[in-house]
Amino acid sequence: MQLADHPARRRLSAALENLSATFRGMTAHPDEHNCDCHWGSSEELALLKTPDVELEPDLLRRSWEAVDWTDHAAVLRRILPQFAAELVAGRVNPLYDALEEAGYSFARGRWQQWPEEHAGPVREFLHAWWAQSLTDPDAVVPAHRVFVLCAEASGTVGPWLAAWENHTGPLSDHRLAEAAAEWEYELLGDRLPxxxxxxxxxxxxxxxxxxxxxxxxxxxxxxxxxAPEDLQHRIRLLGLTDEDRWTDPHWPGHRY
Structure with missing residues (x-):
């Protein structure tokens, strides 16, 4: 199958196009403001109140990272087409928890409470990106990072895990093993990863x-x-508690 014909890639491309069409013409609230010293200049703020102007990368980052907008939802709608494209392309650094922070930005915008004509395209984008991360061999962002963004954006792991159950096959299984290896340390310490x-x-x-x-x-x-036998044992240990867990012969010796 040619890369351009990959169904998950086609679905994601359509979802991005739908975001652009849905949120075309959106702006931040006319009275929106932020601190010149800590956020940016009045000229930059004016760009958020101007529809469909592409923002330079640092301004885009400051816009979705800021936690003190009066109307974060309006700012998110303004930047969403460009923001989503940057996420998919891996230009929002997947290291240093940047994708967790991006998920928080979606959550702060309360997108799930928007009218369905706005919430629906956001939901489809997240699901399309998640499916692509599991099934496209050339997906840019690691699946476990996309999972965290989707979980933080929605406040639940349920739909993303349900989708993972439906995506079977060697590549999805390999990405499951990668995610389990990333998560087992924190989970064995009874902490979210x-x-x-x-x-x-x-x-x-x-x-x-x-x-x-x-x-x-x-x-x-x-x-x-x-999958590696030691990884299988570490996942098995999640079913044990307290002394039964850390005295098991296959306890990996984690220290917390």
Whole structure:
């Protein structure tokens, strides 16, 4: 299959085009303001109140990172087409928790409460990007990083894990093993493998839901796909607690 014909790539391209069409002409609120010293100049702020002007990368970053907009939702709608394209292209650094912060920006905008004609394209973009990260061999951003953004943007791991169950095959299994290897250290310490930045999110539920899914579903896939044996044991240990866990012969010796 040619790369251009990859179904997940086509779906993601359509989702990005729909975002651009849906949010064309959007602007920040006319009375929006921010600190000249800490955020940027009045000329830069004016660009957020001007529709469809591409922002230079640093201004785009400051716009989605800022936590003190009066109307964050309006700012998010203004920048969303460009922001989403930058995310998919990997130009929002997937290291240093930048994608977690990007997920918080979606959450602060309360996009799930927008009218369906606005919320629907955002939902489809997130689902399309998630599917592409699992099934496209040339996906730019690691799947486990996309997962964290989607979880933080939506406040739940449920739909993203359900989609992972439906995407089977060697590549999706390989990316499951990569994610499990990234997450096992924190999960074995009874901690979520990323920082929850939005106060409405239930961190403990996110952790327990993720750990339960790894035990109930992922463990079988890891075994059947011949994932490293030590990784399989570390996921198995999530089903043990307290002394039973750290005295198990396969305890990896983690220190917290």
């Amino acid at each position: 990323w920082r929850v930045g939005w106060y409405e999110h239930d961190e403990e539920k996110l952790r327990t839901d993720l750990a339960a899914w790894l035990l109930d579903h992922a463990a079988t896939r890891l075994r059947e796909s011949n």
